[in-house]
Amino acid sequence: MSVLLICGDRNSGHGDVLRTLVSAGLVEAKASKREKLAAVELGTGICGAHDIDTSDPKQIEQIWPGKVWQALSVDLMLANLSNGDWGWSDPNLVYVLEYWRDFDPLVKFVLVYSSPTRAIADLIAEGELAEEQVAAKLALWQAINEQLLRFHLANKDRSLLVNADFVRRDGDFFVGLVRDHLKAKKLGKISALPTGSRKVAAIFDLVASYYVDETAEAQTIYQELESAADIPGSQATAAGEGSGPGPSHNMLMSMSPGTLHTQKELALRVWHEFENVREVAQGTRNDLEAIERRYRDQVQESELLLGQLHVAQEELEKTICEAELKSAELRSDCAKLSSDLDATSAENGKLAAALATKEAEAKRQAGD
Secondary structure, rough: OOEEEEEEEOOOOOHHHHHHHHHHEEEOOOOOOOOOOHHHHHHHHHHHOOOOOOOOHOOOOOOOOOHHHHHHHHHHHHHHHHOOEEEEOOOHHHHHHHHHHHHHHOOOEEEHHHHHHHHHHHHHHHOOHHHHHHHHHHHHHHHHHHHHHHHHHHHHHEEEEEEEHHHHHOOOHHHHHHHHOOOOOOOOOOOOOOOOOOOHHHHHHHHHHHHOOHHHHHHHHHHHHHHHHOOHHHHOEEEEEEOOOOOOOOOOOOOOOOOOOOOOHHHHHHHHHHHHHHHHHHHHHHHHHHHHHHHHHHHHHHHHHHHHHHHEEEEEEEEHHHHHHHHHHHHHHHHOOOOOOOOHHHHHHHHHHHHHHHHHHHHHHHHH
16 A cells, blocks of 8 residues: 655646546545544644745745644544555645655655746736746745755655656556556556646746746756656657747747837737736626626515515415405304394284283273
């Protein structure tokens, strides 16, 4: 059995690598046995306990969790003993690589990286292109991948350093390497090629490549990663899809039209036009969402009024039914009273006749 920990920066493609391994038979880590704590939650908790700011490149260093977190780690391992080859993916593992290495010899590492161009392209795709944001993103990418590279070089017997682009293209080769080098014998051929989660327009990669070109340190780190990797991205590079810095420059004409003098100016102009279109589209989307909200509110109000109308109708029908019952009772009472009155009148007629007879008899006797 092997416990595979997949680690890379947030935009490295580590999630796609995990899905590839799961497709080949890797069991994703179950929550801990006692505390029901997911593996990723464990990593988040450890970082929080040590006041780690995961956006600060200066804090990318190894930390050693205390006894409470060690106990929770044991609890996680106990919950997964029967899983065979199992593991999980988490960017926060970068802070605890040495901790997990020393925790158990069954723990192995798949260290995932991709080019700095991808990291910046993802940032641009999120609508951020301020120079300080680009610089911060590159600094974080550099710090994380330096840590991965350092750890891999010191622990080659228990780790693989892989470019996510290659894994996306040839998952079976990657899985075979994991099976042989990391002793994950339960893994087989992937059942289906996982769908990559990264869907970024080419213009973002293009603009990002120019920013990376201006950062020598990031380029150097990437070249070192490619040189040291068990599976570098260059092995899977298709024509016109270089994985190094500036991979998309050939998308542009060698000479820019009009007053644009450089390819970078042209790329930025295209990107800004794209941003303008995206802003208009976002505004339209916001308007549609507002219209949908108003429509939902009107539907809810109509349903409420309809419900109140049904209640009022039911109450009216109940009142009419009760009134009809009362009317029937009154008619019955009136009929009975009328019958009693008729009987009383007849009795009174008989009494009057008898009285008249007695008076006549009395007069006759008096005359005699």
